[in-house]
Amino acid sequence: MTALFEMKSLTKNYWQTETQMECTYLFSDLTATIDSSERIALLGKSGQGKSTLLRMLALLDNADSGEIRFNGVQAKDMDTRVWRMKITYVAQQAVMLPGTIEENLKTVSKLHNETFNDKHAQKLMKDVGLESIDWAKKAADLSGGEKQRIALVRSLLLAPSILLLDEVTASLDQQSKAYVENLLIKWSEVEKTAFIWVTHDLEQAKKVSERIWYMENGTLAVDCKTESFFEHQHSFSDSVIL
Amino acid sequence: MSLLALTFTLLFVVITMLLSVWQKLDLEKDIAIGTVRAAIQLLAVGYVLQFVFQSKNLLFIVLIICIMIVVAAHNAAKRAKGMSGVVWRIILSIATMEILMMGLLLSLQIIEATPQYIIPLSGMTIGNAMVACGLFLTQLKRETESSKGEIETLLALGATSRQAVQDVLKRSVKFCMIPTIDAMKTVGLVQLPGMMTGMIIAGADPVEAVRYQILIIFVFTSSSAITSMMLSVLCYKNLFTKDLQLKKWSE
Structure with a gap:
């Protein structure tokens, strides 16, 4: 059976910034698959290339070698826009587009000439704890946490097959964080959406994921079930300090 | 103006140079080069225009306008270092504007179809369009860099390149229109424009000079x-790679 998503021997190089003479790899030979509605937490210390990997999977950045496939189709053989609608990236720093909350929420329907599903959007806003917010409010005036939750709802309205979540709860308080975690777990179960969630929070990884990818020294050092990771955490690395 | 009177105008240059020496601005060399270049360029243009006006050959008029457009495009393209193929895009933009403007002015018989009208008016509108292109490209670069997050957010939501930069383009166009609109609002109150002043000094009826100045201002706004x-429209695709990723705008 074809995996929902597959990455094979993915490598990203970078040039040493000081000399621009020496090329070294950020990560190399990353190989893994994702099945439908699988929830993955991507762990690793800062600088391992987790965000770069997510951007590459969303085709916002290019790999130097290797290939990625969605439903067996290579990224280069698929329309980039269709790919991004199926595999959607949510950035660490939520960016609100100019205009009101409503205009931000309607972005996806406007971009793709679709009818805006008001009830669906209201339901999602309730799920992230923003049911009482005034949609006429300027998006730029919102707090960081509100912006992040609206950015997430905006991406969910696209109904992607895979969500790429780059530390999306880093700027949220405990309550908002719990709202988002619960929403995404429920969303994954109901809509059969997979996600790769970059986090430095081990408790969060334990709560939201079924599988752990752990990046270390430019490789995907660990790819295992979440329970197994936390049972054998000590043996994977000197210390999984994130 | 006699040649002697023209020579006396060098006094202004001398005053500027003395001020530069006194204030240690170190601008004497640049002032000297600028003075010589301005004199040679303008005198040369004067003789060329005299020849063209006398010959009344359409080919010469077209040739002069083409040279103006190419020089303007090269100059404006300096504002977009790192963007490939920008010169021909500017040439196409200014040429289209020139054809439209001149087409309207001539077909509606607003101006006479003689080199005396076509060349100076073309020079002024092309010069104005060059400034607009330079401002647009400078602002486009700034906006693209400062709105990277906004553009990538839209791309991540499946936007086309056009959709992703629509607001950035709108803001850049608006920015380069500001000087012309501001000039339109304050003309006559804050500044007496060069063309009008020149005509009045040359002995033309001030009302007639004002009419031409109004024509120029409206043409400038439109150009x-x-x-x-x-x-x-011609540039936005150049901001992206073939993989629909935002290009790094290198210097």
């Missing part, structure tokens, strides 16, 4: 809008 909008 800024047409050129910058056309350039935005």
Whole structure:
């Protein structure tokens, strides 16, 4: 059976910034698959290339070698826009587009000439704890946490097959964080959406994921079930300090 | 103006140079080069125009306008270092504007179809369009860099390149229109424009001079809008790679 998503021997190089003479790899030979509605937490210390990997999977950045496939189709053989609608990236720093909350929420329907599903959007806003917010409010005036939750709802309205979540709860308080975690777990179960969630929070990884990818020294050092990771955490690395 | 009177105008240059020496501005060399270049360029243009006006050959008029457009495009393209193929895009934008403007002015018989009208008016509108292109490209670069997050957010939501930079283009076009619109609002109150002043000094009826100045201001506004909008249409795809990723705008 074809995996929902597959990455094979993915490598990203970078040039040493000081000399621009020496090329070294950020990560190399990353190989893994994702099945439908699988929830993955991507762990690793800062600088391992987790965000770069997510951007590459969303085709916002290019790999130097290797290939990625969605439903067996290579990224280069698929329309980039269709790919991004199926595999959607949510950035660490939520960016609100100019205009009101409503205009931000309607972005996806406007971009793709679709009818805006008001009830669906209201339901999602309730799920992230923003049911009482005034949609006429300027998006730029919102707090960081509100912006992040609206950015997430905006991406969910696209109904992607895979969500790429780059530390999306880093700027949220405990309550908002719990709202988002619960929403995404429920969303994954109901809509059969997979996600790769970059986090430095081990408790969060334990709560939201079924599988752990752990990046270390430019490789995907660990790819295992979440329970197994936390049972054998000590043996994977000197210390999984994130 | 006699040649002697013209020579006396060098006094202003001398005053500027003395001020530069006194204030240690170190601008004497640049002032000297600028003075010589301005004199040679303008005298040469004067003789060329005299020849063209006398010959009344359409080919010469077209040739002069083409040279103006190419020089303007090369100059404006300096504002977009790192963007490939921008010169021909500016040429196309300014040329389209020039054809539209001159087409309207001549077909509606607003001006006479003689080199005396066509060349100076073309020079002024092309010069204005060059400034608009330079401002547009400078602002486009700034906006693209400062709105990277906004553009990538839209791309991540499946936007086309056009959709992803639509607001950035709109803001850049608006920015390069501001000087022309501001000039339109304050003309006559804050500044007496060069063409009008020149005509009055040359002995023309002030009301007639004002009429031509009104024509120029309206043409300027339209030329800024047409050129910058056309350039935005021609340039936006250049901001992206073939994989629909935002390019790094290298110097």
